[in-house]
Amino acid sequence: MQISIKSTGTIDRTMVLELSAERIDREVAQRLQSLAAEALVDGFRPGKAPLAVIEKRRGAAIRQEVLEKIARETFQQTVETHRLRVAGAPTIDLKPAEAGHNPHCIATFQVYPEITIGRVETLRIRRPVATVQDADLERMIEVIRRQHAEWKDVARPARVGDRVIVDFDGRHHGKAIESGQAKDRPVELGAGRESKDFEAALVGMTAGDEKVAEITFSETHPIKHLKGRTVSFRLKAKRVQEPVLPAIDAAFIREFGIDNGSMETFREEVKNNMTRELQHTIQAQLIQQVTDGLAALHDFDIPQSLVADEIRCLREVESPTANSPAETIPEEVIESQAARQVKVRLIMDAVIRQQELKPEPARVAARLQELASTCTDPAALIDYYRSHPPALRTIEDAVLEEQVVNWVLEKATVTDEACDFDSVMRPHGANPAAP
Secondary structure: OOEEEEEOOOOEEEEEEEOOHHHHHHHHHHHHHHHHOOOOOOOOOOOOOOHHHHHHHHHHHHHHHHHHHHHHHHHHHHHHHOOOOEEEEEEEEEEOOOOOOOOEEEEEEEEOOOOOOOOHHHOEEEEEEOOOOHHHHHHHHHHHHHHOOEEEEOOOOOOOOOEEEEEEEEEEOOEEEEEEEEEEEEEEOOOOOOOHHHHHHHOOOOOOOEEEEEEEOOOOOOOHHHOOOEEEEEEEEEEEEEEEOOOOOHHHHHOOOOOOOOHHHHHHHHHHHHHHHHHHHHHHHHHHHHHHHHHHHOOOOOOHHHHHHHHHHHHHHOOOOOOOOHHHOOHHHHHHHHHHHHHHHHHHHHHHHHOOOOOOHHHHHHHHHHHHOOOOOHHHHHHHHHHOHHHHHHHHHHHHHHHHHHHHHHHOEEEEEEOOHHHHHOOOOOOOOOO
16 A cells, blocks of 8 residues: 655645555445345345345445545554644545556645743743732622622612613614614623723613713724724613612521521631632633743644634633623634634643643642532542543643643742732723623
8 A cells, every 4th residue: 555645834744545446345345235135125025136236226325435434544544653643634535546556545634733842931920929808808798798689779860889770772873783782781880891981871860761872892892893983872771779788697697508697607708718719810810821921932833623623612612692692702803712722732732741741649639629629519529520531531631731830830930929809809900891
């Protein structure tokens, strides 16, 4: 069997494979015989139709199926023999046999790039250092109270802290804009879930009021043609509501699973949760800085099949809502995110291979214990992960990511920076939102 492998780019390959005519004929004959033994053909008893009749009816289709099967198997055998790291599925073009020659196929595919780890010691990393202070705890308890508030209709004008139930219709040059219409939309003024202009337009409105407000979209808005544009919104305030906060008494505290209803226990539990979230956020910020640094250090071609797979995954996890439907996210943004994630994953995989990193059992156990601590039956959850390898691999992959990050942090220049709780948890202030 003749094989030719040619590089057509840094990661692009073309493979020409000769296919065995003898093997093809043999497998076609076997399939036809198997089919003839069961075929129902008019004028013949079941399984008694002549082989020539079966071949005339199904021969061409079966030969094509056999060709495709043998081509895939031959390609896979060649990949294993030559130890090629193929990224994604190949495109295989079958070529008919010429006189005196076996049929052949041409496979085009990409391989994983060869990555030489850059000088990670040149990276500069800022590590936030913060703790939960009493003032942070008090603010969080107020947030919890607001989350459990009851909303009561009021007749006065809306002010910051109120909730307005509003209908709106956004138009640009008289044309309705995408995701710019809603009915009975609750907007909590001051919560930062909408743009400042939008919330400001609702302040002062009374139930039943209508107005037209000019709302300026942010430069980071997902709809490309509306970035930085000013749009006219027709607003109708249906209801204005103020929050009625619950008292923090024993009954309220018991709703959080604290059976003794103790304020001291409640505060301790809230603080512990805040501390965990703080540490998780700090770790996430470190990971972001490390991955940004690794991405900037390396330049290589990325297999497009991997990017396409990542785009599909991103599209699946984007959950459409009335406020920000997934289809409004520009394709170039999704493609950029996908390419970056694939690039970072390839770099981290290269570090794992070259440094021969393995998931550290103690870290895996700690991750499992942390995950189990949030459920009602910790032992059952740990047993589940331990007895289901695919589930356990998700934990091991997270541990390996942590080990790569730690490897980078040991070599990079890391500067501790004193921060307060809010600046870590909300580094960019209020959430930007549409409109």
